[in-house]
Structures are given as C-alpha cells and as structure tokens.
Amino acid sequence: MTMSQADTRAKQALRGLDNADPSVRLRTALAAGTTPDPGLVGELVERCAVEPDFSVREMLTWALTRHETSATLPLLVGEVRSGRAQARSQALHTLSKIGDRQAWPAITPALLSDADDEVARSAWRAAVVLVPGSEARGLAVLLAAQLGRGGHETQLSLSRALIALGEVMSPALAAATTDPDPGVRAHAIATERLWREPETGFGFAIEEAKRVVALGGAGRKES
Template sequence: MTMSEEETNAMRALQGLENGSSSVRLKAAMAVGTTPDPRFVDKLIERCAIEPEFFVREILTWALTRHASSMTVPKLIDELRSERAQARSQALHTLSKIGDRQGWPAITRALLTDADDEVARSAWRAAVVLVPDDEGAELAEVLTTQLGRGERETQLSLSRALIALGEVIMPALRAAMTDLDPRVRRHAIATERLWNDPEAGFEFAIEEAKRVVALGATGREE
C-alpha cells in the first residue's frame, strides 16, 4: 500500500525538522504550521528543546500555536519539568503565545525564580499573560523577589513584566525600594520611573535610580 501525498509531505516535513541546514528546518516548521496535524506536536516540542537557532525556534512555537491548545498545553506543561533549560524556557514562551489560562497553575515559584535567566525571563512573560485577575498582587510579590537580579536585559524583562501587571505591583514595589540591597532598591526605583514615564527608557531610569540610592533617598532630591 503506497503512502498518500499528504502522508508523504508529513514525513518530509518531520524529517526536515532534523535537517542540518537551519533554512531547511525553518521551511519544515513553516510547512508544519501551515498544515497542522496532531502527529506533528510531539516532534515540534522535542525540537524546541534542542533547536540552536532563535528564528527557527520562533517558527516552531508559531507552528505549535496553530494546533489545538487542548493537545499542546498539557504536553508543554510536561516540558516544564525537563532538566534541559531550553526545553523549560521554550515551553514557557510557547505557553505565553498560546495564552490558554489552563497553563497558569504550572507557572510555579520555582520557575519564576529559576537559576537560568532565560527560563526565569520566559516564566515572567508567561505569568503576566496567564495570571488570573485576582492573583496579580500575589504574582507581583514573587516577581519583586527577583529585583536586582542579572544584567540589564534581565532587569528590563522583569521591569516590563511588573509594569504589565498594572497598579497591583505598587505595594510590593514600594516595599522593595527600602530593601537593604542597593541593587534591589535601584531596580525597584527604576521600575517605578519606567511606570511613570515609559518614554524615558530603562537606561535613563536605572541611572536616575542609582543617583537616588546614592543620595540615600527613595524619591526626589531635597
């Protein structure tokens, strides 16, 4: 019995996802997303965990969003327990793109405080998308424990996540402004500056915050 043209194309796409050429993998991922098929889901998720090229991972994620969330979300949640950091990070990224709030309970404190910066950043973004309206303040409290962490890119990701939560961040953010760690205070103050003036930019906000902390203040100069 010969394979149908559809099955042949499916086999070709699945094989293409493992090709040594990134352009071939990209085309294969686009083909899979263009013609969704439940048989592709496991391979797409498996490839997300090991794909070295960012732009190919983005298309793999897009392809997964083209499949039914009832099929993809449980499998992505399983990936969050992987020992491979990229598997956790990409699964979180994909959950944020799918936007199905059934994924929210899987965004644990352990992921939000993951030792790997990319995993933590992906968790922050996913949490902000998936958090129920009545749990925003609790999420803000967890996120503010990460203030002062990492380099500028990581700090900016956290500030953006906090700001996206809205007004509920203010009690936790203001508490962080009096933290004993000057890095935490600077980051908290910079986040408030960015909240008040999004056009100012993070670099300006962090420099302003450094000056404020150096003056031993938490607001304006006297």
C-alpha cells in the same frame, strides 16, 4: 489510517528539522504550522528543546500555536519541568503565545526564580499573560522578590513584567524601594520611574536610580 501510518507520515513531514541548514528547518516548521496535524505536536515540542537557531525556534512556537490547545498544552506543561533549560524556556515562551490560562498552574515559584536567566525571563512573560486577576497581587510579590537580579536585559524583562501587571503591583514595588539591598532598591526605583514615565529609557532610569541610592535619596518619586 492506522496509528503507525500516522506516525510515519508525521516523521516524514518533519524530517527537515534534522537538516543542518537552518533555512530548511525554518521551512519545515512553517509547513507544520501552515497545515496543522496533531501527529506533529510531540516532535515540534521536542525540537524546541534542542533547536539552536532563534528564528527556527520562533517558527516552531508559531507552528505550535496553530494546533489545538488540547494537543499542545499537556506536552508544553510537561516541558516546563524538564531538566533542560532551553526546553523549559521555549515551552514557557510558547505557552505565553498561546495564552490559555489553563496553563497558569504550571507557572510555579520555582520557575519564576529559576537559576537560568532565560528560563526566568520566559516565566515572567508567561506569568503576566496567564495569571488570573485574583492571583495578580501574589504574582507581583513573587516578581518583586527577583528585583536586582541579573544584567540589563534580565532587569528590563522583570521591569516590563511588573509594569504589565498594572496598579496591582504597586505595593510590592513600593516595598522594594526600601529594601536593604541597594541593587534591589535601584531596580525598584527605576521600574517605578518607567511605569510612571513610559517614555523614559530603562538605561537612563536605572543609572539615575543608582545615583539616587548612592546619595541616600528617597526611593519613591512623587507624581
């Protein structure tokens, strides 16, 4: 089969991704993952950047995880530098699902502090999956620098990312409990509470932390 024939077959296989019906797009993505074909990877990655339906995006990610990393990683790493926020976010999400640490250098400080909350959240999740053990402490410092950012979901995502790093993040988190910014202090205290007492809900932990900060209480809770 010639290159042009392969390209034509790939385009035909993914024609359903342009359908207005999300169920058709979902089935097309499912088929692409069920029968992996390296000729489909470019189109799948490109569709991730513009697909409006969450379920279809998740299926596109699944389809990409079914392909060889030699085909997917270069394109996904390229996408994290895209000017489109959804392209960056979905590429990061897919890299976290693939879990190949060759992609770690693509997780830059700029992505971890991306102005778009969804991109930053995806970068945090990918970072804790991909980080080599020797660089986990440095990652904890970069993540802790984002404490106090955003609303409930964004703060919860960051807390979960820090907790996923384990004990290595403790010094950065402890330092943040004395930060001059009360929002940072409250988020750090709530994260520490959630780390030590996982059964505590984040909503309760953050509200309690805000009260502690407002009353001028000590940041750290003795274990």
